[in-house]
Amino acid sequence: xxxxxxxxxxxxxxxISSTWLTYILEEWTGVECHYLYYIGFILxxxxxxxxxxLIFISVSCFLNLLLHIYKRKNGLDEDFSNKSWDNGRFMVAxxxxxxxxxxxxxxxxxxxxxxxxxxxIVYYHGxxxxxxxxxxxxxxxxxxxxxxxxxxxxxxxxxxxxxxxxRDESVEILKKGNLxxxxxxxGREAFFSDENYNLLWGNRKxxxxxxxxxxxxxxPLFTQNIQEGYRTLGKIGFFRWFYERSRLPLxxxxxxxxxxxxxxxxxPILYDPNITATELVEKTKIAIETLRDRHQELPGxxxxxxxxxxxxxxxxx
Numbered sequence: 001x002x003x004x005x006x007x008x009x010x011x012x013x014x015x016i017s018s019t020w021l022t023y024i025l026e027e028w029t030g031v032e033c034h035y036l037y038y039i040g041f042i043l044x045x046x047x048x049x050x051x052x053x054l055i056f057i058s059v060s061c062f063l064n065l066l067l068h069i070y071k072r073k074n075g076l077d078e079d080f081s082n083k084s085w086d087n088g089r090f091m092v093a094x095x096x097x098x099x100x101x102x103x104x105x106x107x108x109x110x111x112x113x114x115x116x117x118x119x120x121i122v123y124y125h126g127x128x129x130x131x132x133x134x135x136x137x138x139x140x141x142x143x144x145x146x147x148x149x150x151x152x153x154x155x156x157x158x159x160x161x162x163x164x165x166x167r168d169e170s171v172e173i174l175k176k177g178n179l180x181x182x183x184x185x186x187g188r189e190a191f192f193s194d195e196n197y198n199l200l201w202g203n204r205k206x207x208x209x210x211x212x213x214x215x216x217x218x219x220p221l222f223t224q225n226i227q228e229g230y231r232t233l234g235k236i237g238f239f240r241w242f243y244e245r246s247r248l249p250l251x252x253x254x255x256x257x258x259x260x261x262x263x264x265x266x267x268p269i270l271y272d273p274n275i276t277a278t279e280l281v282e283k284t285k286i287a288i289e290t291l292r293d294r295h296q297e298l299p300g301x302x303x304x305x306x307x308x309x310x311x312x313x314x315x316x317x
Contacts, residue, residue, distance in 0.1 A: 055256070063092050081146060089146075093137040100134040103258050104229065105309055108138045110265035114145075114219055118174045119268065120211045121147065121219045122284050124197065124292070125183035125190045126226030127253050132181065135221065135263045139179075147179040167210055174214035181221075182207045184281075191234040191243060191251040195227050195300035197292050199285055208280035211271070218284050220266035222291035228305035230255040259305035266291050 070076075070088040079085075100106035114121075123132055136147050150170065173180050183189065184207050189200040211218050233239055233252045243251055266287050269280070297304065 059096075063095070067092065089140060093140045096133060097137045097141055100130075100137070100261070103256075104130075104134075104261040106131075106134045106138070107260075107262045108135060108142075108265075109262060111139065111142060113265045113267060114139075114143075114179070115217060115268060118177050118214065118216045119179050119219045120174060120207065120214070120216055121179060121181040121221055122207060122288065123181065123183050123221040124199065124223070124226070124288055125185045125187075125193075126223065126230060127190055127193075127232045127255070128226070128230035129183075129190075130230065131223035131226045131261055131263055132183070132221075134261070135223075136181070138263075145179060147181050148173050150180065150182040167206060167213075170210045171214045174210070174216045180210075184284075187243065187247070187249045191232045191249070192240065193227070194231075194235070196298055197227060197296060197300065199288065201281070201285070205277045205281045208277040208284065211280065212275070212277060215271045215273075217268035217270050218280070218287075219268050220284060220287035220291060222264050222266070222288055222295065224262040224264065224295045225259045225300065225305040225308065226261060228300045228302045229257050229259045229261060257302055257306065258309055259302065260308035262295065264291050264295050 067088050070085075070091070074084065074088075076082070076084050080089075097106075123135075125132075132149075136149070139145055139147055170180055170182075184201045184204045185193065185199060186204075188202070193200055208218075230253055233254070234243075239251045242248075269283055269287060272280075275283075292298075
């Protein structure tokens with residue numbers, strides 16, 4: 001054990017070191033000490049607020065790097081759907097599936113409702129697409145099926161390979177027998193929906209026209225507690241103004257809470273040659289809202305979702 005004199009000496013050295021570091025920072029930045037503390041505090045707050053989206057982007061870049069190494073090592077081409085990519089896909093899916101199990105106790109229900117052939121998966125977009133990503137990885141691990149995704153054009157600017165699909169390309173993908181996922185609410189739903197899980201689709205009906213043109217069923221999908229795991233500052237007027245004018249998905253997202261996430265797949269809405277795109281949009285909305293009302297207590301509660309994570313509370317299915 002340290003004697004009193006040794007402890008006192010150690011404390012003095014710590015104070016001297018701290019004072020010396022503060023002095024160096026003041027000399028280097030030209031800013032007084034108390035202002036540095038304020039700046040440090042603000043940076044810490046910003047780091048906490050942006051942590052979920054920064055982690056998501058960092059993990060995406062890291063996994064893209066792993067796939068790039070896998071590609072170079074095995075001399076593969078750019079066709080990611082090729083079976084030669086199977087081991088690489090399974091590696092990435094397993095890593096992220098493990099993350100979902102550890103952080104959110106992730107579960108996928110109703111996978112048997114996905115038809116053998118093509119289908120358009122339509123889902124509610126939470127503040128973070130973590131749930132949809134976990135759905136894709138779990139689907140691949142359990143069935144070996146790939147699910148293509150329509151994403152915001154902003155993600156084309158990030159490192160790695162990102163595929164963007166217009167209407168014609170989406171129809172072609174579906175006609176080839178693939179699954180395709182889309183969130184009609186997009187960024188607006190992600191940033192400005194809340195714990196009441198309202199669908200913010202506006203007048204969007206392109207996805208319905210794609211399903212009609214490709215003659216495929218629509219498969220509704222909803223994840224319980226996604227708004228409790230991750231939330232945004234979208235209710236602040238400035239951020240709404242910024243998004244509407246820039247369309248940049250840079251609204252602060254916070255959370256990463258270890259809430260229970262369960263993804264539920266609804267009954268497919270079968271292709272009907274006599275239905276219009278507008279009517280199909282309404283049927284899809286009703287299907288997703290039915291899943292929401294059946295599996296999600298409204299308004300959502302972070303505390304309740306945390307209790308569900310550890311088996312203390314669960315809405316009856």
